[in-house]
Amino acid sequence: MVTTTPLSTSDTAGHAAQRADAATGDRISWVRLSSVLLPLATPVSDAKVLTGRQRPMTEVAFLFAEIATEEGHQGIGFSYSKRAGGPGQFAHASQIADQLLDEDPSDIGRIWTKLVWAGASVGRSGLATQAVAAFDVALWDLKAKRAGLPLAKLLGAHRDSVRCYNTSGGFLHTPTEEVLANATASLEAGIGGLKIKVGHPDSKRDLERVRAVREHVGDDVPLMVDANQQWDRPTARRMGRALEPFDLVWIEEPLDAYDAQGHAALAAALDTPVATGEMLASVAEHWELIRQGAADVIQPDAPRIGGITQFLKLAALAEHQQLQLAPHFAMEIHLHLAAAYPIEPWVEHFDWLEPLFNERLETGAGRMHIPARPGLGITLSDQARAWTQAEHEVGKRP
Template sequence: MIARITLSSVTLPLKQAISDAKVLTGRQRPMTEVAFLFAEVRTTDGLDGLGFGYSKRAGGRAQYAHAAEVAHELIGEDPNDIGRLWTKLAWAGASVGRSGAATQAIAAIDVALWDLKAKRAGLPLAKLLGAYRDSVRCYDTSGGFLHEPVERVLDNAEAARAAGIGGVKIKVGHPSPAVDLARVRAVRDRLGDDVPLMVDANQQWDRPVATRVGRALEEFDLTWIEEPLDADDVDGHAALARSLDTPIASGEMLTSVAEHVRLLDAVDVIQPDAPRIGGITQFQRLAALAEHHHLTLAPHFAMEIHVHLAAAYPHEPWVEHFDWLHPLFNERLDIRDGRIHLSGRPGLGVTLSEQARAWTVAHTVIQKGPE
């Protein structure tokens, strides 16, 4: 039975301020930190599960507060009944909805329950879910942001390849499409034609610009164009996918399975984020739908979670590599030959570092009786 749930709000400072197209268009400020919600679930027989979610810029405190308000519902419950417990938590906070911060708060606890279940079985999470492979293709994003001059982007791309990462994604959506095209051309020339290359506009184009720039990008044989349009513009994504040879990818900003369902017939690559849509329980529901639509799966961010979920997807997926989270965990993922290889460690295979504990800004222990 579940005896205790410990929730921690952790603020991860970034080494430098990060800017993508949303900053250049004036819609957001540069990002300087990421807020994480960690959930640690302990059972009466002394087993522990670890899960996490996150928020960029705003929302971290809301996630933490909501989790602290509903987590007591699980004390005394059987941690193996993960689907039922997800529903119980969702109903506990139903008045604030079934997407956004409410379900993102549940996600951290849900991931912890899956980590716990895999540890109880003595298996990596991917094996518990039913892995199709022991490694997953990966691509780097952290070196391709728009605040970086193109020379640094080129150096970062080469460093990523040298570190064993398979593909490279760079940000586009600059106010001048000519700048985007010049940066893409420079990266393609440096990497050669055989290296998978993706671009990400972060929803900053309208339909005419996305069409014009998308056609200009065709010559670079991109693996995909990501978020060319507003995440809710399903019809626009579908029209763009029909008009271009380059695959269209989207989904990371959606915060429920229901929101993704409308996108399944509009894109070629679906990019759900388990912490954003409510955890592994919801991700598995969406993955089944995506497989039915024969979509490529490329989960967003949180590679420590997503490598397991991608390994359990029937079609060959991608996982996004970010080095931002390295200080939070004691372990590192095994990256070589263009792929992330599963470790033999049970569960997610990661434990919280002392640095993560030091960055904790709020902490709650939920259990029966005194702490």
């Protein structure tokens, strides 16, 4: 007969701790930050330029974070800034990068909090958390790679592809004839929907452009418009009514991003759904939109709100209210996050970032497909290295 002695509670806890230590013994040993300046082939203008609030955009500044562990696992993430702020993101990230060393890369939530508090005197939104976002995305990429899964599968995908729409072909600086040609090219490339910019000081020109695109592509192609926050409340109501006949999927950012009350009133008054959220820089700011019923379609940007950890919190809030989801920009990240959202979402197609990576995302039949590659499925190209303005490393290079 074999006799066994029951383990005490303390023994059981000790064995569990030993198993946890064995499973998560890996530690972050190296971090590299890169400040990369992506030039745009043509200066880009939307309504903010035509109303004099901003200058045309000529470049996008990226903050890349590469993280490696003692056991050889690696991850890559990025944040970005348009027009201004890129050097500030890089400087902030450089000051807190050493906080990652010797941390367990699996403890992503705890690391996010640690990094935010390392720079808490400048706030828990905006530039500070956008710097943290690059690290956070890299840690999620690393975790999925270690599991041998695309990030969407690690998070729990609801689908293998996501509806996608093109934005980069419909900016206000682009002549209408070229917008129509771009629309044709996008549809032929397997992109399902089209978004064009509005918000011109002469509203008749907006309506003419929308009418031209709708007539060009037909009634069955999903079409969106984006006013980039340039209308006041009366103008938004008038334009919203005038745009109703074009059967739009949504009207984006009709009002100032922080005017939750105005967006809520507009959403209640129009049949066309109202979309907004891309310019907000925290979950708390998005919650105000959700709380007031200010958006039918929520458009968070993971790098802008602090990374994937924060995006997942926001997605849970949005799902609870049965909101549509259409993340802004950065399709290399947002494809995976949209695929894991229970309600059928959209993802925004921008080809601007393609020179930065060795891989390409595939589109077809109106959808963008999740790559089979583990993690985000991206690696930095030689061109990205050539566009690097500054680097900062901590720890031991693998």
